[in-house]
Amino acid sequence: MSLHPATQILIWCVLVTVTQFLPPAGLLASGGMLLVIAFILSRHKFIQLLRRTRWIMFSLWLIYAYTTPGQPVSVLLGAFSPRLEGLQDGLLQLMRLLMALAGLAILLERLHRQQLIAGLYSLFAPLKWLGLSRERLAVRLALTLHYAEVAVLRSQSWQDSLHMLKAENGEAMTENKVGLPAREAVRTMELPVFHFSRVDVLLLVTAVLLLWRVVI
Numbered sequence: 001m002s003l004h005p006a007t008q009i010l011i012w013c014v015l016v017t018v019t020q021f022l023p024p025a026g027l028l029a030s031g032g033m034l035l036v037i038a039f040i041l042s043r044h045k046f047i048q049l050l051r052r053t054r055w056i057m058f059s060l061w062l063i064y065a066y067t068t069p070g071q072p073v074s075v076l077l078g079a080f081s082p083r084l085e086g087l088q089d090g091l092l093q094l095m096r097l098l099m100a101l102a103g104l105a106i107l108l109e110r111l112h113r114q115q116l117i118a119g120l121y122s123l124f125a126p127l128k129w130l131g132l133s134r135e136r137l138a139v140r141l142a143l144t145l146h147y148a149e150v151a152v153l154r155s156q157s158w159q160d161s162l163h164m165l166k167a168e169n170g171e172a173m174t175e176n177k178v179g180l181p182a183r184e185a186v187r188t189m190e191l192p193v194f195h196f197s198r199v200d201v202l203l204l205v206t207a208v209l210l211l212w213r214v215v216i
Contacts, residue, residue: 003200004119004122004194004196004197005120005194006119006120006123008110009111009119010123010204011203014210015099015100016100016103017211017215018210018211019031027095027096031099037106041109042108045109046101046105049101049104049105053101057094057097060090060093060094061091062082062090063090064087064093065087068085068089071085115194117141120138120141121135
């Protein structure tokens with residue numbers, strides 16, 4: 001039985017939140033198992049996420065190593081030496097980040113773009129009580145994912161992507177100034193309809209109770 005996309009997204013959100021409260025031993029044990037599962041189920045996406053975040057993770061580790069008070073690793077380096085407690089705390093934060101990426105890789109492997117948007121569309125239902133439009137938010141999310149996917153497929157850097165967007169905006173403004181219609185077409189977005197099963201309801205209630213138990 002396939003779970004509702006909203007259920008899978010919420011489970012990932014609960015996973016990311018719970019990792020912030022796990023003790024070091026539990027974090028390392030559960031993190032190791034999740035990394036193995038991610039390599040088995042979604043190796044390509046997981047490696048791709050690791051490549052795109054490797055410098056962020058390395059910078060995070062250095063920040064913890066040099067800003068956390070504690071015992072210096074090398075007495076000879078003095079103030080320029082990383083701290084032992086900082087290295088340990090940095091490794092724990094890296095494990096939390098790796099677990100979040102592993103869960104995200106599994107999620108992206110199971111859900112294609114329309115399923116992902118449909119799941120978020122369902123989770124955005126309470127926004128109606130605040131007078132916000134979840135339809136508009138879903139459309140903006142779809143456009144964001146579309147341009148992100150195009151940038152990845154073209155293997156462009158973020159600088160190249162910005163130059164491309166500036167060039168497209170400049171062409172559109174030029175066409176409008178000379179009285180020509182902008183190159184825009186009316187597009188429709190169709191989302192698949194999913195129904196919550198009893199298993200979905202049970203998992204959603206369990207996830208919310210677990211989150212309440214851990215946070216509170």
